[in-house]
Amino acid sequence: MTAESLPVPGDEDYLAEMHLHIGARLARQEHRYTSGRRQLVEVLAQANQPMTLPDIVAADPDLAQSSAYRNLDVLVRSGVIRRLSAGGDHTHFELAEPLLGHHHHLICIRCGSIEDIHLGSDVEILVDQSLSDIASQTGFTPIHHSLDLHGHCADC
Amino acid sequence: MTAESLPVPGDEDYLAEMHLHIGARLARQEHRYTSGRRQLVEVLAQANQPMTLPDIVAADPDLAQSSAYRNLDVLVRSGVIRRLSAGGDHTHFELAEPLLGHHHHLICIRCGSIEDIHLGSDVEILVDQSLSDIASQTGFTPIHHSLDLHGHCADC
DNA sequence: CTTGCAAATGACACTCATTCCCAAATATTG
DNA sequence: CAATATTTGGGAATGAGTGTCATTTGCAAG
Secondary structure, three states, X not given: OOOOOOOOOOXXXXXXXXXXXXXXXXXXXXXXXXXXXXXXXXXXXXXXXXXXXXXXXXXXXXXXXXXXXXXXXXXXXXXXXXXXXXXXXXXXXXXXXXXXXXXXXXXXXXXXXXXXXXXXXXXXXXXXXXXHHHHHHHOOEEEEEEEEEEEXXXXX | OXXXXXXXXXXXXXXXXXXXXXXXXXXXXXXXXXXXXXXXXXXXXXXXXXXXXXXXXXXXXXXXXXXXXXXXXXXXXXXXXXXXXXXXXXXXXXXXHHHHOOOEEEEEOOOOOEEEEOXXXXXXXXXXXXXXXXHHHHOOEEEEEEEEEEEEOOOO
């Protein structure tokens, strides 16, 4: 999908290459890729599902809450991480699409959990085309779309 | 789309009929359709775009903040109003789809505004089918989907 | 049209997710 | 190493949203 040759999750040193990409991206914006930020990215990469701040801190208790929030914000602004507002108490965070691939979500409206799903490319193409048609009529500049299915997860 | 014969927005006494529908729906759940709730619905019906609580109170200063929040919640639980989490400071509310029709949103990631859009039925059908295919494989029970386009609005 | 009772109201206190603050620590540059 | 800039983390502050409770309102039965 992207012109850059990103390694895929099955890759041997997927994490190492990903860190290089992210470090370069942060450097371009005069930000340092510190260990705290690296830990954040690793937690999200290993979970491969959107996480809340309590999830993240539980997964790596070395992370300080205030720094985690601040660094999540830096990474969101740099396009490394994406912020999801699912309606529960906490915002969810996940790696951005260039790192994770384009996908959508199953959102449980009872327990607030979020799971990733992938749609067929035929659907994606049609959706993208329809949305950009509408956007251009309104003077809206599209950046990305979100398509989520809300309902009850298997556990609920 | 629905079996019931709801009046359409062009209708003479659209509001009156809508209030009847909502009153009946609330009564079924042992709730009263009080003047505060009616005002809430009228504000949202007239704005025909999702509003935050400050928007709502500004549009009708008679509404008390705590009651407005409580009644919004009652109306959400009763399926009259839908809650949207757009990522800004405030949650947005809009009339639910049975009253407003199925639609999607343009969400400005700079100013937080939300605007309604409608997609062609071919897109809707394809999306619906794809989503329910995936859901059934996962044991997820779909209730509704949301498809939003994020970007910059014409004003930003 | 009272009386009784459950639901609703609104002012205000409170919770808690997130942001702000700032002095100490760490990295970068010359 | 000195000088400068960014980052860190603990705790205080912010503010959207919720809870509390005494008062009011709406409805039903007599």
